[in-house]
Amino acid sequence: MVDQPELRAWHPPLVGIEEVFHARITDHVYPMHTHETWTLLIVDDGMVRYNLGRHEHGALDQIVTLLPPHVPHNGRSVTPGGFQKRVMYLDSTQLGDDLIGLAVDCPVLQDPLLRQRIHQLHVALERRGDELEVESRLALMSERLRDHLRQRVQDRSAVREPGIAHRLRELLDAKFVEGISLQQASAALHVHPAHLVRVFSREFGMGVHQYVTSRRVDLARKLLLSGMSPRQVAVAAGFYDQSHFHRHFKRVLGTSPGRYAGSAPAVQGAAHLL
Structure with missing residues (x-):
């Protein structure tokens, strides 16, 4: 277990x-x-x-x-x-x-x-x-x-110009909540969908879908700690439903959204600057 x-x-x-x-x-x-x-x-x-x-x-x-x-x-x-x-x-x-x-x-x-x-x-x-x-x-x-x-x-050598993979990442960052299909990305960047998948994985070490899911989980963490309920977070972070949200959140962090949200400690006292 x-x-x-x-x-x-x-x-x-x-x-x-x-x-x-x-x-x-x-x-x-x-x-x-x-x-x-x-x-x-x-x-x-x-x-x-x-x-x-x-x-x-x-x-x-x-x-x-x-x-x-x-x-x-x-x-x-x-x-x-x-x-x-x-x-x-x-x-x-x-x-x-x-x-x-x-x-x-x-x-x-x-x-x-x-x-x-x-x-x-x-x-x-x-x-x-x-x-x-x-x-x-x-x-x-x-x-x-x-x-x-x-x-x-x-x-460091001079910073290289961003390539197709970086342009795709910028597009995914702008659309990760509502989502964007490979066909839409392909049309926007004028690059074949299969080539987009290959260059993104080679450049960043993870698939396009993994990247989008990780951005959604990252957003979900913030929303949970702000007091939003897991049910509301699932929608706000772009997941299909609460089950979809729970599965991916636990896969990334090893714990459920509810347990994560309730994990904040009670803060008390004060410290002295050393």
């Missing part, structure tokens, strides 16, 4: 962080999926193996993992007891899309001070009453992340 992950997820009342997600994962294997936000991950116990940008990487204790938006990745435990992780999903006010290319090749950051700042921010986010502390910690952390990425600029 597959174990249900232990998790807490919530949307903090703070510009810059879309979602906070704490979980212990044992048996669940994350399929290829994407986010429209930056995924900032620290592992407190165990080890994670994942693919990003057609390369395999590992995440373990004492290092920081930064996964850029729109780039497919998966994840699985490589330790018998699973892994425990804390994740923040950062929006473009903290890290702009112009930094995505700099993060793809090397998502691992070995920086003890950065990891400590991330830990302190997670602790502060679970306490209510000192928003200035949280904002201060976020500012320090984001600044250090940007510094890491910009140090790589000199090692």
Whole structure:
């Protein structure tokens, strides 16, 4: 029997962080999926193996993992007891899309001070009453992340022009809730549907339908944490019905929409800025 992950997820009342997600994962294997936000991950116990940008990487204790938006990745435990992780999903006010290319090749950051700042921010986010502390910690952390990425600029070649796969992704991003057929995309881009499927899969490491589903699940997470009911979210995020929504949400996250929505912790107390 597959174990249900232990998790807490919530949307903090703070510009810059879309979602906070704490979980212990044992048996669940994350399929290829994407986010429209930056995924900032620290592992407190165990080890994670994942693919990003057609390369395999590992995440373990004492290092920081930064996964850029729109780039497919998966994840699985490589330790018998699973892994425990804390994740923040950062929006473009903290890290702009112009930094995505700099993060793809090397998502691992070995920086003890950065990891400590991330830990302190997670602790502060679970306490209510000192928003200035949280904002201060976020500012320090984001600044250090940007510094890491910009140090790589000199090692990068010129950014290449977006090809057919990137144009298709832009079209999917604009239509992922209402949906767009391959025939419609083919007509819009003047490219045969089969060729669209091939180039998209080769460029991003996942199928067109997988990408659209992952965007819908990503939206559903936000709507659930905002208080919308799973039934309403299924429609708002573009799923055919609630059963369709439940099946794909659980496949990606390993838990049901209802359990995810009810996982937000009760926040209390206040922390002191160190």
